[in-house]
Amino acid sequence: MHSLPAHAPSCPPPPSPLPPPLSPLPPAPSPLAISNRDPPNPLPPPQALAASGYTPDDVWLLEFFTASRAELRAMTPSQLLGSIRALAALQRRPDDPWWRDAWLALRPALGALPPEGHAQLLRALAALGARPDGVWLREAYAASSRCLGELDAGQLAELGRAAAGLGMQPPAAWVRELAGVAFWRLPYAAGPQLAALAGALVALRALPGEAWLAQLEARSQASLGACTGPQLAELAGALHAMRRGGPLGAGWLEAFEGASHALLPDMAPEQLAATARALAAAGARPHPSWLYAFCISLYRCLDGCSAAVLGECFEALPRLAPHPRWVDDLIQIVTHQQERAQRQRAADVLQAARAQLEQQRAADVLQAARAQLEQQRAAQEPQRTGSGERGS
Numbered sequence: 001m002h003s004l005p006a007h008a009p010s011c012p013p014p015p016s017p018l019p020p021p022l023s024p025l026p027p028a029p030s031p032l033a034i035s036n037r038d039p040p041n042p043l044p045p046p047q048a049l050a051a052s053g054y055t056p057d058d059v060w061l062l063e064f065f066t067a068s069r070a071e072l073r074a075m076t077p078s079q080l081l082g083s084i085r086a087l088a089a090l091q092r093r094p095d096d097p098w099w100r101d102a103w104l105a106l107r108p109a110l111g112a113l114p115p116e117g118h119a120q121l122l123r124a125l126a127a128l129g130a131r132p133d134g135v136w137l138r139e140a141y142a143a144s145s146r147c148l149g150e151l152d153a154g155q156l157a158e159l160g161r162a163a164a165g166l167g168m169q170p171p172a173a174w175v176r177e178l179a180g181v182a183f184w185r186l187p188y189a190a191g192p193q194l195a196a197l198a199g200a201l202v203a204l205r206a207l208p209g210e211a212w213l214a215q216l217e218a219r220s221q222a223s224l225g226a227c228t229g230p231q232l233a234e235l236a237g238a239l240h241a242m243r244r245g246g247p248l249g250a251g252w253l254e255a256f257e258g259a260s261h262a263l264l265p266d267m268a269p270e271q272l273a274a275t276a277r278a279l280a281a282a283g284a285r286p287h288p289s290w291l292y293a294f295c296i297s298l299y300r301c302l303d304g305c306s307a308a309v310l311g312e313c314f315e316a317l318p319r320l321a322p323h324p325r326w327v328d329d330l331i332q333i334v335t336h337q338q339e340r341a342q343r344q345r346a347a348d349v350l351q352a353a354r355a356q357l358e359q360q361r362a363a364d365v366l367q368a369a370r371a372q373l374e375q376q377r378a379a380q381e382p383q384r385t386g387s388g389e390r391g392s
Contacts, residue, residue: 046086077109088124110143118144126165153189160200191223198238224259229266240278276316
């Protein structure tokens with residue numbers, strides 16, 4: 001393992017966001033004159049467009065890709081990174097000739113990127129569906145490995161997730177080095193960072209050793225309360241995967257049950273299934289109230305459940321309950337209560353409709369009475385006028 005000092009180095013401040021435009025951006029000017037600029041514009045057009053929220057059309061982009069190819073090698077590393085991130089934000093993938101020049105321009109710039117810039121670059125490339133060749137990727141991973149010691153747990157998780165998002169497995173040595181640096185960050189990481197880091201390592205197909213997993217389990221047990229429902233599900237699923245379905249400590253399981261009980265409704269169907277699968281494999285026996293909350297949460301999102309997710313849940317539930325029959329009883333109770341709640345909601349809607357109808361009827365009666373009164377007054381007015389004339 002890659003060893004580091006006991007204290008994690010301070011993290012560099014995040015890059016400053018691009019300033020908003022002073023006024024709404026007019027229609028994008030033709031980029032044909034871009035190649036004649038000297039020196040390169042400090043805010044390349046894609047960044048300015050992404051910052052302003054303006055989305056250029058395909059014709060403008062095609063002209064930009066053609067005109068900007070000659071400038072790519074003259075851009076600074078930050079400009080290259082900003083341009084690619086902006087294109088990802090605009091969801092506009094460059095054509096192949098542009099990419100060929102971009103790869104050549106990026107290679108010497110890799111070593112000059114800020115530590116957090118490597119994750120930003122890989123994430124933007126994944127969003128654009130880019131597929132760099134093996135030589136370029138080896139150089140990119142070599143450059144990023146020199147910055148690993150400057151990243152905190154959250155930034156390491158972002159880098160790992162970005163590398164996994166490219167769809168090409170990184171070198172095994174790079175994955176081991178990232179996991180080694182992450183080991184020294186575990187004592188300083190909060191619950192959300194631990195969940196993200198564990199999930200990133202699973203996405204990279206890493207299998208840390210027992211010392212690494214014991215540190216993650218001990219640290220996360222103390223900070224589960226800071227996690228959201230989806231983060232708890234990610235952490236449980238990652239521990240299950242990295243322990244290959246092995247047991248988890250009784251203290252961790254008890255803390256996880258307490259932290260997740262009220263957050264089960266926040267989990268998506270896949271996250272509920274991952275949680276149930278991980279706890280069942282770990283030999284957990286949650287309190288019946290937890291199982292009840294789980295069934296309620298699953299019932300509420302049945303419309304979004306696939307057959308595979310439901311199968312995973314109902315395969316894990318009997319292993320979590322003290323007796324398999326408990327699951328049947330829980331499902332019946334949940335179904336009955338949900339049906340009763342639906343009937344109550346329907347009754348409330350009907351009652352509200354009736355009240356609205358009564359109000360409308362009352363308004364109609366009042367309106368009709370007013371109209372009739374006005375008609376009577378109008379009919380009496382000529383009679384009064386005639387009586388006055390005869391009296392005179």
